[in-house]
Amino acid sequence: MGITSKPVVFALLSTVVILIGTTVTVFIPLFMPSTQPVSAYIKPYTAVEQEGRDIYMREGCNNCHTQTVRPLRTEVLRYGEYSKPEEFAYDRPFLWGSRRTGPDLNRVGGKYPDSWHYTHFRSPQAMFEKSNMPPYAWLANNRLDVANSFKKTSVLGYGYSENEVQQQIDQCRSTVTNDNYPSKVSRDKVTPPELQKELTEMDALVAYIQKLGRDVKKMEANK
Amino acid sequence: MNEAVVYNYKTVRGFAWSAVFWLVIGLLVGLWIAFEMFNPALNITPWLSFGRLRVVHTNGLGLGFALAGIFSASYYMLQRLTRAPLAFPRLAQAHLYFFNAIIALGALSLFAGMNTTKEYAELEWPIDIGVVVFWVMFAVNVFGTLIKRREKQMYISLWYIIAMTVAIAILYIVNNLEIPVTLFKSYTVYSGANDANVEWWYGHNVVGFIFTVPILAMFYYFLPKSTGLPIYSHRLSIVSFWALNFAYLWTGAHHLMLTPLPEWIQTVAMAFSIFMIAPSWGSVVNGYYTLQGNWDQMRSNYLVKFFIAGITFYGLQTLQGPLQGLRTINAFFHYTDWVVGHVHMGTMGWVTMIVSASFYYMIPNITNTVIYSIKLANIQFWLMMVGQVIWTSAMWIAGIQQGAMWKATNPDGSLMYNFLDTVASLYPYYQLRFAAGLIFFIGILIFVWNLVMTVRQEPRQAEA
Numbered sequence: 001m002g003i004t005s006k007p008v009v010f011a012l013l014s015t016v017v018i019l020i021g022t023t024v025t026v027f028i029p030l031f032m033p034s035t036q037p038v039s040a041y042i043k044p045y046t047a048v049e050q051e052g053r054d055i056y057m058r059e060g061c062n063n064c065h066t067q068t069v070r071p072l073r074t075e076v077l078r079y080g081e082y083s084k085p086e087e088f089a090y091d092r093p094f095l096w097g098s099r100r101t102g103p104d105l106n107r108v109g110g111k112y113p114d115s116w117h118y119t120h121f122r123s124p125q126a127m128f129e130k131s132n133m134p135p136y137a138w139l140a141n142n143r144l145d146v147a148n149s150f151k152k153t154s155v156l157g158y159g160y161s162e163n164e165v166q167q168q169i170d171q172c173r174s175t176v177t178n179d180n181y182p183s184k185v186s187r188d189k190v191t192p193p194e195l196q197k198e199l200t201e202m203d204a205l206v207a208y209i210q211k212l213g214r215d216v217k218k219m220e221a222n223k
Numbered sequence: 224m225n226e227a228v229v230y231n232y233k234t235v236r237g238f239a240w241s242a243v244f245w246l247v248i249g250l251l252v253g254l255w256i257a258f259e260m261f262n263p264a265l266n267i268t269p270w271l272s273f274g275r276l277r278v279v280h281t282n283g284l285g286l287g288f289a290l291a292g293i294f295s296a297s298y299y300m301l302q303r304l305t306r307a308p309l310a311f312p313r314l315a316q317a318h319l320y321f322f323n324a325i326i327a328l329g330a331l332s333l334f335a336g337m338n339t340t341k342e343y344a345e346l347e348w349p350i351d352i353g354v355v356v357f358w359v360m361f362a363v364n365v366f367g368t369l370i371k372r373r374e375k376q377m378y379i380s381l382w383y384i385i386a387m388t389v390a391i392a393i394l395y396i397v398n399n400l401e402i403p404v405t406l407f408k409s410y411t412v413y414s415g416a417n418d419a420n421v422e423w424w425y426g427h428n429v430v431g432f433i434f435t436v437p438i439l440a441m442f443y444y445f446l447p448k449s450t451g452l453p454i455y456s457h458r459l460s461i462v463s464f465w466a467l468n469f470a471y472l473w474t475g476a477h478h479l480m481l482t483p484l485p486e487w488i489q490t491v492a493m494a495f496s497i498f499m500i501a502p503s504w505g506s507v508v509n510g511y512y513t514l515q516g517n518w519d520q521m522r523s524n525y526l527v528k529f530f531i532a533g534i535t536f537y538g539l540q541t542l543q544g545p546l547q548g549l550r551t552i553n554a555f556f557h558y559t560d561w562v563v564g565h566v567h568m569g570t571m572g573w574v575t576m577i578v579s580a581s582f583y584y585m586i587p588n589i590t591n592t593v594i595y596s597i598k599l600a601n602i603q604f605w606l607m608m609v610g611q612v613i614w615t616s617a618m619w620i621a622g623i624q625q626g627a628m629w630k631a632t633n634p635d636g637s638l639m640y641n642f643l644d645t646v647a648s649l650y651p652y653y654q655l656r657f658a659a660g661l662i663f664f665i666g667i668l669i670f671v672w673n674l675v676m677t678v679r680q681e682p683r684q685a686e687a
Contacts, residue, residue: 004377007369007385014382014468015389021472021495022393025488026424034485035416054408058336060274070481072554074630077638085483088415093341096419096482100558101260103642125263130647132259134266134273148404155402155410 039086041219044158045211047149047165048172048199052208054152055139055201057095064133066097067106067212080107080213087216092156102133107213114176115183117206122190139202140190146199172207173199228373230302232589234315238295239582241323243671245287246575248330250664252280257660261653270334278333278345284570285343285433286354287326292578293437294322294361297384299585300444301368304378310367318360325353337407341422343429344398348409351399358395362388379460383440386468390432398425416484424475431471434574435537439506441581442534446513449526449584455512463505470495470502477548480557489550496548503541510534525597528604529580536572536611540565555630560649561622564615571611571663579603579670586674591683595676603669610663614656621652 003010029035045053056062069075071082083106088094112120119126122140124133150165160168175181177197191200259265259273266272298315302308309315329350332338337347346354365388369381377385398421401409413421447454454460476484476492510530514520520527543565546552556562587594594600628648631639 004382005375007366007377007381010377010382011366011385011389014386015393017465017469018386018390018393018472020469021474022424025473025476025491026397026421029420029485029488030413030417032485035420036414057340058338059269059272060278060336060338060340062340063274063277066558068482070554072481074632074638077632078629078642083483085416085485088419088483090414092414092418093339093411094415094418094422095340096479098342098478098558099563101646128643130643130650132261132263132646132650134259134263138269148408152404152408152410155404 035085036089037086038089039219041222042086042089042215044090044153044156045208046168046172047146047153047160048144048168048204049208049211050152050156050158051144051146051149051201052204052206053095055205056208057093059136062095062097064097064099064101066100066104068096069104069106075104079104081216081220084216084219086219087213090156090158102131105209105212109210109212109214113183114181114206114210115186117209118183118186118190118202121202121205136202136205137190139205140200141192141195142201143195144199144201144204169199172203176203228302228306229308230589231309231312231315232299234309234312234319235295235299235585235589237316237319238291238298238322239586239674241319241326242288242291242295242578242582243674245283245291245326246667247671249280249283249288250660250667252276252283254657254660254664256280257653257657261650261657269336275334275336275338278338279330281343282333282345283326283330285429286329289433289570289574289578291322291326292582293387293433293441294318296441296445296578296581296585297361297365297437299589300380300440301365301384304374304381304444305368305372306374307368307372309364310371311364314360315364318357318364321353321360322357325350325357328353332407339399339401339409339411341398341411341418342426344395344422344425347407348399348401348403349406351395351401355392355395358388358391362392378444379454379457379464380440380444382464383436383443386464387432387436387440390428390436390468394425394428394432398422416482419479419482420476420484420488423478424472427475427478428471430569431467434569435503436467438537438574438577441577442506442510442530445526445577445581445584446510446530449530449580450514450517450520450524452513452517455509455515459505459509463502463509466502466505467499470499474499474548477553480548480550480553493548493550496545500541500545504538507534507538507541525600525604526580526583528601529576529583532604532608533573533576533580536568536576540569540573543568555626556622559622559625559629560618560652561626564618564622567618568611568615571607571614575667576607579607582674587677590678592677592680593683595673595680599669599673603666603673606662606666606669610659610661610666613659614663617652617655617659621649624652625649 068083069079076082122137123135124131146169150162153160153165256273256276329346338345400412403409411418473495474492476488477496480489547556583594625645628640628645633639
């Protein structure tokens, strides 16, 4: 009787059936402008911010924090303007997340000074007694590995030259190691003396966190 | 009857023990992270921090336990239903070793933080290639054996095994297209909203084609086998099979409600999610009606309890899931612990119930023994049942409370609670979850003990 006695035909038919919904809702949208809107205000990450993003991924921060603010009244009140598709043009992968054990981070950039983040990463419970976030003090003990930074930005298509990547790294280093860096005291507290003149993994993570949602504010202001 | 056929059970056994091994490991990690949720002091090293362990837990149980269980039962059903030995027994054996090597490497790499962050597809590219290779090894045996089969018709369970094989191939490869930077680091080829859409098409369907489709294959095979009752309606099986396969693939975006993904994709996903109730319940009804007139077996046949409880949780799961996909309900529950409760009703209540019942049928059968202790199996059933029900209910209530606190406003329109209030208010639920997880885990340890003691018995003499 019919296809239940023809395994290969059965498999092909299953494949076709499976591909119908896939094509309509996944394959076709890949090429539609509505899934990939672009804005001149949204800039790619700098090499250091990208390294910070990779650390965020490595530590699985996305398991507890989302990066998408929904267009709901209380959500906008809590986190800020809801997320727009343009913001994520350079996000590979996307980090919208699926669970909020901690708060959403899509608009966290600029909300707190760098010093706050150094202290909080060292011991979240020092800032919020009842927080269940793991401590990340050890990130400041690791020198930031920039060996692949240029390769990363080129795979991601950010369009920086090798020189520009080096400049971004140097600039970030001179900012955070400068005596006039407003968050110097907090940074020195977490960073071991031998790394105080270097970029650490925590510096990169702070740089990334501070970038989140910043460009979109300019985009909204100019609408 | 079939004296001529010599079935190959070596691989079946190997995968069964692998499943049991990864189940214990995955649950231990689960208990550890459940504890971390209310006591962050357990994040003692980077390797044991929640962010890394959570993916070890999901991959260890999803890929390690569930897949090994599926491969074990599939190799068994494949041979019995075709009345033919495996086409390539040595390939199957290689599949077993290679699978375990990849799962172990996968777990180690996730511990080390090599992680693409795409949910249920976190493994980095070299391990992805390994995953694809072990699926190909499996598929070769599936189709090879089907072509060499002696039974003309393919039984329902074989349809589900075929559907799983082709769907997982498409899903896994499309979602994991990455550009390597180094051996340990890659970036997905998709960006932003598209990456999200591809990922949740994958994420939802990998649940469908690993936690639903092959588990249904086991249900459709082992329920009639262990009760001696034929499946109630063949026609209902056909309709629900094709409707499930067709509709599943449209629904992934219900994980992305109210995100920047274009609204029409979300709406299509919502509509198909509601439609999905029909084929899912097709199988539930088919299962219930199979026992029509023989419900006394719930009492006399210890395995029936596992199957009926399992399919009941599947039924509840497939009602709850579509409702969560509705935009307004989603707005309340998404990102809360409600969803965590939902997932675990399926994994603890449906998948683990059916896999353990299938093993209880299969293992004595292939080792020519009888189960060591039915009493222990019953104790296991109740520990799993109680553990799971407390576990998921605790998370549902936590989710409702959390959702309500996130939404609560004062009369002047300002927020009533800051985020941390909501976190702190959940700790009692997290403690309850840990306790419930422990109860479930003890049930699993009894299961392992019972299986070990079963195979250590002297094989029975062949009956005349």
